[in-house]
Amino acid sequence: MADNLSAGPGVTVIGADCSFKGEATFEGSMKVEGKFEGKIQSKGKLSVGKAAQVSADVTAGQVHLEGSFKGNLSAMERIELAASAHVHGDIRAPKLVVAEGATFVGNCHVSPDALKAGAQGSEFVVPMAATPIKK
Amino acid sequence: MAQESARHRILCPRCDAPQEVSRQAKSVLCPSCHRNIATADLEIDEYCARIEVFTAGRLRVGKKGTLIAEVRAEEIQVKGEIKGPVRSRGLVALEKGARLFGSLACPRLRVAEGAQLVGSVAAGPGAAELLAGTGAPPEAGPGRAAG
Numbered sequence: 001m002a003d004n005l006s007a008g009p010g011v012t013v014i015g016a017d018c019s020f021k022g023e024a025t026f027e028g029s030m031k032v033e034g035k036f037e038g039k040i041q042s043k044g045k046l047s048v049g050k051a052a053q054v055s056a057d058v059t060a061g062q063v064h065l066e067g068s069f070k071g072n073l074s075a076m077e078r079i080e081l082a083a084s085a086h087v088h089g090d091i092r093a094p095k096l097v098v099a100e101g102a103t104f105v106g107n108c109h110v111s112p113d114a115l116k117a118g119a120q121g122s123e124f125v126v127p128m129a130a131t132p133i134k135k
Numbered sequence: 136m137a138q139e140s141a142r143h144r145i146l147c148p149r150c151d152a153p154q155e156v157s158r159q160a161k162s163v164l165c166p167s168c169h170r171n172i173a174t175a176d177l178e179i180d181e182y183c184a185r186i187e188v189f190t191a192g193r194l195r196v197g198k199k200g201t202l203i204a205e206v207r208a209e210e211i212q213v214k215g216e217i218k219g220p221v222r223s224r225g226l227v228a229l230e231k232g233a234r235l236f237g238s239l240a241c242p243r244l245r246v247a248e249g250a251q252l253v254g255s256v257a258a259g260p261g262a263a264e265l266l267a268g269t270g271a272p273p274e275a276g277p278g279r280a281a282g
Binding site for chain 1: 226243244245246247248249250251252253254255256257258259260261262265266
């Protein structure tokens with residue numbers, strides 16, 4: 001997946017000075033550089049830029065995160081968290097790539113049958129809580 | 136080239152008490168909780184089921200390794216499988232083909248494509264701040280059912 005979607009035809013861009021509240025659906029690709037609050041649903045590619053702040057429930061084909069994200073994230077193909085990504089919420093996808101330096105707090109279900117399990121209504125299984133990290 | 140110091144500082148995996156130990160020591164006694172601390176690096180390349188695997192060194196689970204235990208180590212590299220809560224003070228690296236089922240807490244996480252991860256995660260340099268902001272552990276997330 002291309003790391004950065006360039007603003008070409010078929011790419012929806014929410015610019016750095018733009019704030020969006022609501023529900024978004026798209027066919028091709030979408031790049032968020034500003035603020036987004038609400039819901040995103042697509043089979044395409046979603047890219048969240050470094051300075052972006054997204055608070056949403058997202059269902060997409062592929063997701064590339066570099067900025068701040070809060071909410072539940074579900075991808076049909078893969079999710080990529082860059083080193084600058086901050087994610088607070090649940091992740092569900094068949095493939096996940098996390099770069100060293102990314103922050104992720106939440107439940108994670110990454111396995112080939114992750115979406116099948118989600119469709120059947122099975123919830124996240126957390127066997128035991130790890131002891132919190134002491135600084 | 137500077138010679139590596141013969142002693143190094145470790146933290147007890149149970150009580151976090153610091154102490155200086157020889158690099159050649161395989162295990163020491165914690166001065167605070169008086170429990171035995173393994174200081175050697177561990178390598179698991181077979182099926183291994185224990186209550187806990189705690190080490191002040193590094194842990195490596197090989198491709199053929201299956202570790203079922205509560206795990207605490209300085210750094211963890213997984214190519215095989217871990218089932219159980221995992222905590223590290225350093226990097227947790229899930230390589231291609233790795234499987235981790237259980238909660239994970241670490242300051243640095245790297246996940247390669249093809250790794251499986253199922254459970255609650257608190258990873259990254261900003262994880263403590265995010266947790267402090269909510270005041271709740273990650274297992275209380277919106278996607279989790281009661282029970």
